[in-house]
Amino acid sequence: MPTGVALRDAREQLFDAAERILLRDGPNALTSRAVTMEAGCAKGVLHRHFADFDAFLTELVLDRIRRIDHQSAALRASAGTGTVTESLTGALMTVFGSVALAIIGLITSRDGLRARLRQAGSVGVPVLTEATAMIASYLAAERDAGRIAADADVDTLALTLIGSGHLLFAGREGTPPEADAVGRVIASVIAGAVPDRAP
Known part of the structure; x- marks a missing residue:
């Protein structure tokens, strides 16, 4: 070389x-x-x-987490436009359609990487934790705009959406689910939290 x-x-x-x-x-x-x-x-x-390969992998994961932070700001800014279901579908397709699933597999397969990420301040399963926070923040903005019920538990909704999204996308070997299928799951999850208008 x-x-x-x-x-x-x-x-x-x-x-x-x-x-x-x-x-x-x-x-x-x-x-x-x-x-x-x-x-x-x-x-x-x-x-x-990089000091060593685990340092490289740690920075790789942290860099990809920063990308979710950027996506989060854009998603939150979109509150009040389109439909909630469309916005959430786009967000989940982006998060899970990217390298996120592979990164999650990497994190779960390397003990040293998980330890370094914890030292860097990551909690839970990195990428999934940040994606959940992104969805919760967006739902809170939609709640403030009156498009999600005032008493909606956005943290629980976000956990449910990310867990459902992970299951929909995992193990598909490069063939993501159709946006319509993702949208149907999202519409079902948020149905009870959407006022009397279409989600």
Whole structure:
């Protein structure tokens, strides 16, 4: 492997390479050598930017969590537009249609990674925890706008939606459920919390 290949943004290219491996081959195929080969760089590049491979994986997960934070801000800002069901369907399709399921598999398969994520302040199952907070925040904004009942328990609704979404998307080997199927589940979960208008 050539050592003189310049990487414009080495961290991001390494993260993207790791995502491709995760999606294509699963968490067991993710090694430092596989990542650098996929990125087309020398193995030393990874170790110049990260103390060790677990540090790399920790930063990968934290970077993907930051992406959910950005998605959360956009989703919350969309409150009051479209329908609640459409907005939630889009959010779940984005969260679970991305590399999130592969990241969750990675986290559950590596004890050292889970320990480092806990040290970094992550709680619960990273990615799922942040996605649940995103949905709860959006539902709270819709509650404030009067499109979700004032007494709705948005935290429980968010947990239910993320758990249902995870089950809908898990184990599908690259074939996500149709948006209509996701929307039907969402409409059923939130039906009791939506005032007398269509969700």
